[in-house]
Amino acid sequence: MNKKVSASVINRLPRYYRYLSELENIGIERISSRDLSEKMNVTASQIRQDLNCFGGFGQQGYGYNVKYLKESISKILGLDCGYKAILVGAGNMGRTFAVNTKFESRGFSLIGIFDSDPAKEGMDIGGHKVMPYSKVKSFMAENKPQMAILAVPKSAMRRVAEELISYGIKAFLNFSYTELSPSADVAVENVHLSDSLMRLSYKLSEKERNIEGSEG
Amino acid sequence: MNKKVSASVINRLPRYYRYLSELENIGIERISSRDLSEKMNVTASQIRQDLNCFGGFGQQGYGYNVKYLKESISKILGLDCGYKAILVGAGNMGRTFAVNTKFESRGFSLIGIFDSDPAKEGMDIGGHKVMPYSKVKSFMAENKPQMAILAVPKSAMRRVAEELISYGIKAFLNFSYTELSPSADVAVENVHLSDSLMRLSYKLSEKERNIEGSEG
DNA sequence: TAGATTGTTAATCGATTAACAATC
DNA sequence: TAGATTGTTAATCGATTAACAATC
Numbered sequence: 001m002n003k004k005v006s007a008s009v010i011n012r013l014p015r016y017y018r019y020l021s022e023l024e025n026i027g028i029e030r031i032s033s034r035d036l037s038e039k040m041n042v043t044a045s046q047i048r049q050d051l052n053c054f055g056g057f058g059q060q061g062y063g064y065n066v067k068y069l070k071e072s073i074s075k076i077l078g079l080d081c082g083y084k085a086i087l088v089g090a091g092n093m094g095r096t097f098a099v100n101t102k103f104e105s106r107g108f109s110l111i112g113i114f115d116s117d118p119a120k121e122g123m124d125i126g127g128h129k130v131m132p133y134s135k136v137k138s139f140m141a142e143n144k145p146q147m148a149i150l151a152v153p154k155s156a157m158r159r160v161a162e163e164l165i166s167y168g169i170k171a172f173l174n175f176s177y178t179e180l181s182p183s184a185d186v187a188v189e190n191v192h193l194s195d196s197l198m199r200l201s202y203k204l205s206e207k208e209r210n211i212e213g214s215e216g
Numbered sequence: 217m218n219k220k221v222s223a224s225v226i227n228r229l230p231r232y233y234r235y236l237s238e239l240e241n242i243g244i245e246r247i248s249s250r251d252l253s254e255k256m257n258v259t260a261s262q263i264r265q266d267l268n269c270f271g272g273f274g275q276q277g278y279g280y281n282v283k284y285l286k287e288s289i290s291k292i293l294g295l296d297c298g299y300k301a302i303l304v305g306a307g308n309m310g311r312t313f314a315v316n317t318k319f320e321s322r323g324f325s326l327i328g329i330f331d332s333d334p335a336k337e338g339m340d341i342g343g344h345k346v347m348p349y350s351k352v353k354s355f356m357a358e359n360k361p362q363m364a365i366l367a368v369p370k371s372a373m374r375r376v377a378e379e380l381i382s383y384g385i386k387a388f389l390n391f392s393y394t395e396l397s398p399s400a401d402v403a404v405e406n407v408h409l410s411d412s413l414m415r416l417s418y419k420l421s422e423k424e425r426n427i428e429g430s431e432g
Numbered sequence: 433t434a435g436a437t438t439g440t441t442a443a444t445c446g447a448t449t450a451a452c453a454a455t456c
Numbered sequence: 457t458a459g460a461t462t463g464t465t466a467a468t469c470g471a472t473t474a475a476c477a478a479t480c
Contacts, residue, residue: 008447010418014411018393032461041397044461045449052463060462061456077414078421092315096308100409107417146420171420173413177234181257187419189412193316195230196405197389198293201323202226203403204362204387205294224471248437260437261473268439276438277480435480442475449468456461 005053012050013073015040020070032063079107083171084143088160089151090115090123090130093175097149098126108147112139116156140167147171154178221269228266229289231256236286248279295323299387300359304376305367306331306339306346309391313365314342324363328355332372356383363387370394 019040023031033044040047051057057072058064074080085108087094098110113125116133123130131139148169152160157176164172171187174180182188235256239247249260256263267273273288274280290296301324303310314326329341332349339346347355364385368376373392380388387403390396398404 006447010415013418014408014414017414018395018408018411022394034461043449045451046447048461048463049448056463058462059456060454061460063461076418078417079414081417081421081424083417083420092308092312096312097409099308101413107414147416170423171416173416178238179234182419185423187416187423189416189419191409191412192230192234193313193407195234196407197317198230198233198295198323199226200363200387200389200403200405201294201297201299202229202292203398203405204299205297207386207401207403208297222471250437259473261475262471264437264439265472272439274438275480276478277436279437437478437480439478440476442473444471444473446471447469449466451466452464454461454463456459 009050009053012042012046013077016047016050017070017073017077020066020073023066024070028066030063030065033058036064074106077107081107083108083147084111084145085109085147085149086112086114086136086139086145086169087149087151088114088133088136088164089149089153089175090117090120090125091151094149094151095125097151097175098128102126110149111143111145112136114139136164137167140164140169144168147173150174150176150180152176225266225269228258228262229293232263232266233286233289233293236282236289239282240286244282246279246281249274252280290322293323297323299324299363300327300361301325301363301365302328302330302352302355302361302385303365303367304330304349304352304380305365305369305391306333306336306341307367310365310367311341313367313391314344318342326365327359327361328352330355352380353383356380356385360384363389366390366392366396368392 019036033047037044037047054072054076057069087098087110090113094113094115098113101110110128113128113130114133114136115121115130118132120130121132146169148164148171150157150161150172154176157174157178157180161172161174161180165186170185172180172189174188174190177192177194179190180188235252249263253260253263270288270292273285303314303326306329310329314329317326326344329344329346330349330352331337331346334348336346337348362385364380364387366373366377366388370392373390373394373396377388377390377396381402386401388396388405390404390406393408393410395406396404
């Protein structure tokens with residue numbers, strides 16, 4: 001009966017993971033919550049509370065071992081589960097995702113790329129040949145991927161998602177402007193570039209308002 | 217002395233904006249906080265509280281006028297400020313951004329694309345010819361963009377950001393794996409595709425744990 | 433007017449921070 | 457042992473939800 005960990009905590013885990021990776025890369029072996037909190041601009045309390053949702057990874061008087069903590073977070077995030085993912089939609093977004101995550105992401109392997117446009121069939125993206133979308137069903141029956149990256153036009157998104165669910169997909173990373181809703185069976189992360197841009201616009205206009213305000 | 221609006225509220229505004237845009241597109245003229253809350257899977261209270269951070273946009277007994285509310289949120293977000301943006305880095309991510317936001321985003325115009333790779337000079341991306349990065353200083357002096365989209369390799373990110381700040385950029389949308397920190401002068405939104413993927417991995421592994429748990 | 437629904441205050445809930453005993 | 461720093465409990469703060477008077 002492990003109580004559910006709050007979304008706020010989960011949302012911070014990838015950031016911890018990134019900072020710990022960087023510390024590891026530059027050869028730092030141990031770090032205290034205090035030092036990490038200063039680097040990351042959060043409180044040391046928050047770091048300790050967040051981690052203690054999942055167990056004690058540190059040692060009194062010592063702090064945290066960077067490599068061990070990073071690997072622990074990796075397990076919490078399920079990056080060691082060997083998830084298999086397919087990419088549907090080989091447009092700009094799909095290609096960017098395939099190429100970028102090849103270098104940066106752990107925790108899953110991209111095993112196939114699909115597109116319904118015959119002109120894209122056979123095209124090479126980061127070592128994968130684009131397959132026709134009509135083959136996705138048989139491919140899934142054989143290879144059993146759990147995740148799908150959806151980079152299709154928004155008009156096609158819902159239909160494609162439903163089909164993939166019926167073939168066994170359990171998690172979607174959705175790049176379409178239209179949101180996909182999670183369900184009991186299916187996990188969803190929606191990525192909206194335009195939301196980020198709007199937030200930036202707000203922050204910029206807020207700064208301008210403040211400058212005007214302080215002048216007046 | 218307008219009290220600062222919390223980040224939670226700001227983060228939700230683009231989502232309201234998207235839903236209102238869709239309602240407008242399908243011809244719906246008015247909506248109550250209750251009906252909107254059901255569509256968006258939030259509480260009606262939250263919608264009313266969020267909006268009332270900025271003023272009263274509705275009418276008792278009627279609800280909200282979709283078009284008016286959408287335009288009001290657009291103004292809150294600064295989408296009517298006519299911000300000008302440049303894109304630095306014409307790799308996969310940069311091209312995707314340039315093409316995608318051309319269709320989806322309002323609130324700023326992309327006025328120039330730069331890359332330091334001579335092979336990319338003159339390349340056409342969504343109607344823009346890629347310019348050499350060496351020309352960014354004079355271009356900025358002439359055109360005065362406020363925003364920059366950073367889609368450069370992480371090794372170059374900090375140097376490029378500092379240069380652009382010195383030329384007058386006030387806001388960054390940063391796609392690099394490495395975070396850029398905001399300052400008093402400069403607004404920043406960091407976009408991390410790999411974070412989204414890790415969150416999805418967590419959600420998927422959580423679901424699998426729950427299934428095992430309920431079986432045992 | 434009666435019904436609907438907002439704007440807004442009050443109550444609840446949860447997340448963050450502070451504090452400190454435990455312990456390496 | 458003394459010093460450092462965690463794990464964890466308690467206190468604070470802020471965000472969400474509920475309730476309802478105002479009003480269209």
